Amino acid sequence: MSDQTVSQVSGDLPDLDRLIACHECDLLMHRPPLRLGERIECPRCGYELHTQRARVVERSMALVITALLLFVPANFLPIMQLNLLGQASEDTVWSGVLGLYDSGMQGIALVVFLCSMAVPLLKLLCQFAVLLSIRLDIGRSYGLLLYRIYHHMREWGMLEVYLMGILVSLVKLADLADVTLGLGLLCFIALLLVQVWLEVIMSPQQIWQSLAGEVGHAGD
Numbered sequence: 001m002s003d004q005t006v007s008q009v010s011g012d013l014p015d016l017d018r019l020i021a022c023h024e025c026d027l028l029m030h031r032p033p034l035r036l037g038e039r040i041e042c043p044r045c046g047y048e049l050h051t052q053r054a055r056v057v058e059r060s061m062a063l064v065i066t067a068l069l070l071f072v073p074a075n076f077l078p079i080m081q082l083n084l085l086g087q088a089s090e091d092t093v094w095s096g097v098l099g100l101y102d103s104g105m106q107g108i109a110l111v112v113f114l115c116s117m118a119v120p121l122l123k124l125l126c127q128f129a130v131l132l133s134i135r136l137d138i139g140r141s142y143g144l145l146l147y148r149i150y151h152h153m154r155e156w157g158m159l160e161v162y163l164m165g166i167l168v169s170l171v172k173l174a175d176l177a178d179v180t181l182g183l184g185l186l187c188f189i190a191l192l193l194v195q196v197w198l199e200v201i202m203s204p205q206q207i208w209q210s211l212a213g214e215v216g217h218a219g220d
Contacts, residue, residue, distance in 0.1 A: 022047055053203050057210070060202040061131045062195055067124050070191040075117055077184030092184055093117065119156040120195070126150040127202065134210045144211050 020031040022042040030042065039051035053059075078090040093116055100109035126146045133143030 020049055022049060031116060051203065053201065053206065056201065056203050056206045057131055057134050060127070061135065063130045063198040063201060064124055064131060067191055067194045067198065068128065070187050071121060071124065074184060074191045077187060078182035079184040079188065080182050081180040083180070090182065093188070096097040097127065115156060119153055120191075123150055123153050124195075126153070127198070129201075129208065130211070134207070140211050140213065147207065147211060 005119065018031055019028060020040065021028050022045065024047040025042060025045045027042055027044045029042070041047065042049055058153040075093040081090050097113045097117070099110050100106075100112060126149055130143045130150065132148045133139045133146075143170055
């Protein structure tokens with residue numbers, strides 16, 4: 001993999017499509033053409049601005065489908081089984097939301113439902129629709145709208161925070177009762193890892209270019 005740096009804009013303002021701004025130091029630069037495997041780095045702060053990846057749409061589509069398949073077992077299969085004084089209970093993400101609601105904490109239940117179930121699912125569906133519009137070359141204007149909506153929802157899907165809460169609860173409950181990890185927890189961790197991998201693979205720069213019709217398929 002070879003690296004490329006970009007030069008700072010000077011003189012007359014060039015074509016805006018050829019400009020790129022650093023997300024860290026706000027330096028405005030020319031965007032050079034990239035071959036597969038090459039990346040752009042900011043000459044001022046060294047921040048990686050963009051990497052040209054191969055077969056972005058196909059790889060991202062595979063990860064989105066995997067995440068969608070993991071979503072149901074991650075939220076509805078038991079995360080853990082708790083055995084206390086001879087009484088056993090199984091807890092899932094969905095049962096946790098219902099438990100908060102039945103306990104009179106409707107506001108907290110709504111936040112947990114949105115951040116751990118609704119928003120992550122909507123994000124995946126938006127990503128799937130965007131990739132499908134690129135792959136089939138249909139409805140790219142809707143794909144642009146959905147991709148903007150996806151970026152607005154990114155900060156609301158906090159699966160890692162929910163997972164951290166689950167792990168803290170497991171540690172605290174281990175001294176009070178017999179705790180058995182369930183298949184739902186493994187699916188939840190796998191779902192989180194797949195989504196992190198998807199964030200890395202699904203290059204925003206290449207997706208925007210594909211949706212705008214600048215290239216046929218991202219990474220081809």
